[in-house]
Amino acid sequence: MEPVSAAVSAVLPAGGSGERLGGATPKQFCGLQGRPLVSYAVRAMERVSWISDIIVVVSPENIETMKSIVEKYGHKRVTVVKGGITRHRSIFNGLKVFAENQSSNRLLQKPEVVIIHDAVRPFVEEDILLKVVTAAKEHGAAGAIRPLVSTVIASGEDGCLDHSLERARYRASEMPQAFLFDVIYEAYQQCTDHDLDYGTECLHLALKYCKTNAKLVEGTADLWKVTYKRDLYAAESIIKDNLSQQICIITDLKEAVAQVGFLLHESLKSQVKDKEYATEEIQQLVDMLEKSNIPLLYPVILILVHLSISENISFSIGLEELTKIKKFAREVKKKNILVYGLLIQCKDHFSLQETVNSAAALTMALIKDRNPELIGQLLVA
């Protein structure tokens, strides 16, 4: 990724009430795999090294909620700012943090370019952020767009069709957008109360008050805004899908991988030997995962595999043992680690392949579903 030769910060309006969602919780605070949606958007910004400050603007009653989210998930470079009664007023408040000394927040360093991105668009990639920032440096303003999915129409006063727009000529304006800070801040200072109360489009303000025609950048489908309940379902499925691509979850820690491999091997060995669950090695593994901070952001799946090839098919497992796995799993779930048991047992080497295939299918199902209700169950391949 090209480095960005400008000071860049980001403002995330997260003040919406989520009334279109039909629930009591505003959508930005709805949990996906246990973590609030807004935390995913913050994380998407945070992992981009060239973004200096991340301003999250929330309505007054959610300041404490947002601060505790930042604390809980260990977000860095985040400042929580009190929003206004409309989207534009909230964004304006966010920008003020860089320009005006305010009692509640320290003055942050004014960036050359500011990104504006919705808290309810969790899947924004560094690639598109770089594109809009680069275009904003050149054109003063830039925003992601997408093709229209439906035809747009205007209705007359009688509730009947007045005219329809030619779909190919128009685009949906999406996020992220980026602006030279001075351009968008000037626009907000100049604009009317009517703009602040009824407007929705930052690109429009830059055009109207600073004569800046934003560069439009084709975005990807996953920039869409989580609006309805079905969008939460979709987001959750995408997260699960992405997670299930990462079977070896400890990719960043080379030493740990080796150690985990060793421990898995040891615990497998010990379990094959004495059929004991929740051994010392597994506890060590859990401790290590906890220290890695990975379970902070995503539920980690841990599958305890029993491998046993024996002609004696009268293997049986006692209720006491099952209860033990379950108790252990419940304990570890508090750390966002989901433990399942998997028994790979067959009577001879001839049937091994089939059993291993079945074990692989079960493993994939566990990893894909991450169902917290099934923790501590012993599945049989």
Place this chain on the structure above:
Amino acid sequence: MEPVSAAVSAVLPAGGSGERLGGATPKQFCGLQGRPLVSYAVRAMERVSWISDIIVVVSPENIETMKSIVEKYGHKRVTVVKGGITRHRSIFNGLKVFAENQSSNRLLQKPEVVIIHDAVRPFVEEDILLKVVTAAKEHGAAGAIRPLVSTVIASGEDGCLDHSLERARYRASEMPQAFLFDVIYEAYQQCTDHDLDYGTECLHLALKYCKTNAKLVEGTADLWKVTYKRDLYAAESIIKDNLSQQICIITDLKEAVAQVGFLLHESLKSQVKDKEYATEEIQQLVDMLEKSNIPLLYPVILILVHLSISENISFSIGLEELTKIKKFAREVKKKNILVYGLLIQCKDHFSLQETVNSAAALTMALIKDRNPELIGQLLVA
């Protein structure tokens, strides 16, 4: 629901290539819970008693696929028609079935009102269909609309923002739409090749060629069009959600309910007694479900519950028994019935409540997830 005093039929264009989905299978043929999306839309039309004929228009290469879907899922009143190379040409072909004698299809009775609905909008309700049909009878044309989620903008030739539309003044045009048959058929006969090749909006044709200003009817959020992969995820979750509201699945057959209740009781009794799975009663239950045709449309969950309260906690289950459940489950899965085992066991009445709660949570998880990979597993509450 008010009866409709007009002959009504429906045309479902299902010729799309689904290129926005990014998969090889056009989205209308993608499986949701094992059944193609288009079958859900057909079913939504079919269950409305006052819709006479349902015309499904598919591209030439999918005629046989579509016919086999109609056959497999037992759809009635459906005629499969060969589509054209664009959406408008396909809809026109669908309408022709009512107006022109064609070699491949018999001439169907011309309806007074025709509904046009996308095959990729599976959740359309009778309520909105009635509204657009009633409005079409009065106004000549009518269509469902939704508020815009994003601001709509026009770009200049330089790829920069030209202007943005005031979001509140515009609406997204969705489906279903309905027309007096003579109005829309006249419009299609009059319109130019350019309209047929590049247009997307039927309401526009009715306005342009028949001076008919369509009545716009506010639709619900679930009318949205399955367009991207995330929409398939969302649709699947909505289907699972709806299904999990129906725990007693055999609501229409009073006699059967009693019988199922009796069988469940009997099979519980027999299982408590001799710990045997896949008994005769369960087989009867499966046969009955199969006869009900319910598993044809949706996967049915069948949970074999073992209840045992005993001081003897050294209960153990043999591998052989587990293998037996699994084999049975695999067999029955072919009939779209998903079988799981659930063991509710506790040593005394004091711990019963906790165990029952756990059993309820597991049951809900099984019903909600409908995970085909976990069939035949014995879960322990």
